[in-house]
Amino acid sequence: MADSVTVRELVENARLTVYDGADYLDERRITTPDISRPGLEMTGYFNYYPPERIQLLGITETSFSKKMSHDELLMIMRKMADPKTPCFVVSTNIEPPAELIQAADEAHIPVLGSKQTSSRILSNMSIYLSGVLAKRQSIHGVLIDIYGLGVLITGDSGVGKSETALELIRRGHRLIADDRVDVFQQDEQTLVGEAPKILNHLMEIRGIGIIDVMNLYGAGAVRSSAKIQLIVHLQNWTTDAQFDRLGNAEDERQIFDVQVPMISIPVKTGRNLAIIIESAAMNFRARSMGYDATKTFDHNLNQLIQENSKRDEAAAGDLPTSAQPQDDQKAQGH
Incomplete structure (x- = not known):
């Protein structure tokens, strides 16, 4: 500040x-x-x-x-x-x-x-x-612009944040900050993130070192700042870890006075995290525009249950009237 x-x-x-x-x-x-x-x-x-x-x-x-x-x-x-x-x-x-x-x-x-x-x-x-x-807070993570949506990628050191961000940049998205993101509150509902001057346009990739994203991928691969609208937390996968499968859970992280939506993604060998985060950002934007895939799934499930119930009732109504007395006689005989 x-x-x-x-x-x-x-x-x-x-x-x-x-x-x-x-x-x-x-x-x-x-x-x-x-x-x-x-x-x-x-x-x-x-x-x-x-x-x-x-x-x-x-x-x-x-x-x-x-x-x-x-x-x-x-x-x-x-x-x-x-x-x-x-x-x-x-x-x-x-x-x-x-x-x-x-x-x-x-x-x-x-x-x-x-x-x-x-x-x-x-x-x-x-x-x-x-x-x-404005007062500033430094957050360990990577800030990426994905289709105009500011996505802050967080997680433990070595989980693969920078490597995932590099793949997102290769897919046409833009880097704002790597490793350290300076965040300030612009108004009651808006957080803005930017890179410290010493790290501007730079990324650290283990095994390679420091790379200059703007020189490698052009000026269209970087931005100076972006609003933080979604947090994606990368977490190492374990057998006892619980992750949301349907999208019903809505976690949030408070930064200053703003609650930012957050989703947790398990990191496991063979998973393409860049595509998953890109899809998460697109799904978040769709939900912001009023389309919720989880609600669509719930609606389809309820409709299927109702159809099966009606089919069972119709099948029960087609049974012969003599079926019940015969069942009663068999029960009394036994």
């Missing part, structure tokens, strides 16, 4: 324009992904002003500022230009007020701009900052 990012990094990743204060881009640092819209502050209400946040001004704030006198607006802007304030951002290609430029320049605070609307640029900056500043 990064404790902070520079304003320069924000400018490069959010594609912002620098109106003023280019010399302070590396000096000012951002420590929170929260962004403030200083509407009340424009009226002089500073009781709950969060100076450590990026201050975003849009059409509403700049329109209100035009009704203020020069001295009044300069006083407000100087209050907003706190030593903790990382930068000001003006949206929708609006020309920043001269009073804002003066106050920000006095406090060595960059003034940035964007052609995007306030809502759009706020969303873009929040997504970038949330990813960079």
Whole structure:
């Protein structure tokens, strides 16, 4: 997890324009992904002003500022230009007020701009900052993009995670991270995994060593990050181990505040794990779209039971009426 990012990094990743204060881009640092819209502050209400946040001004704030006198607006802007304030951002290609430029320049605070609307640029900056500043957790495993589905392959060391992932890459799927996956929570329901910079595009295969997947298989064989939507846990097969055969069991693993579906696959000599994991990912996607093979099997089984029951009832109804008395006489004779 990064404790902070520079304003320069924000400018490069959010594609912002620098109106003023280019010399302070590396000096000012951002420590929170929260962004403030200083509407009340424009009226002089500073009781709950969060100076450590990026201050975003849009059409509403700049329109209100035009009704203020020069001295009044300069006083407000100087209050907003706190030593903790990382930068000001003006949206929708609006020309920043001269009073804002003066106050920000006095406090060595960059003034940035964007052609995007306030809502759009706020969303873009929040997504970038949330990813960079979010808490991270390192998980031992391999993250693969299978048909657009982020599949995290876990298991004990030496169980065959990297070899299975390499076969999946040869089948056209894409590598995100091998051996160590850095995971962060993007929102309440989304986990994102990526590779540490030192391991980017690299895999370790026992007996071969380190290989560069992008050089061997091309740029289409790698991705920088992916959402983790399914966990496949590889487990050595034993005679007493219990594995789900019908797909009724729905295990989950909690990472941060998100519950991720997990399936366990037994590892045994002769099993093609790459094809099995690929099928598991396709089956998971089908279930997410509303098709459940387990429910189809249950429906077919229930229908077969009902048909057999009706056939048995029909067969019992075809018995001769004299059959019952004859059976009773035989029973009494015995």
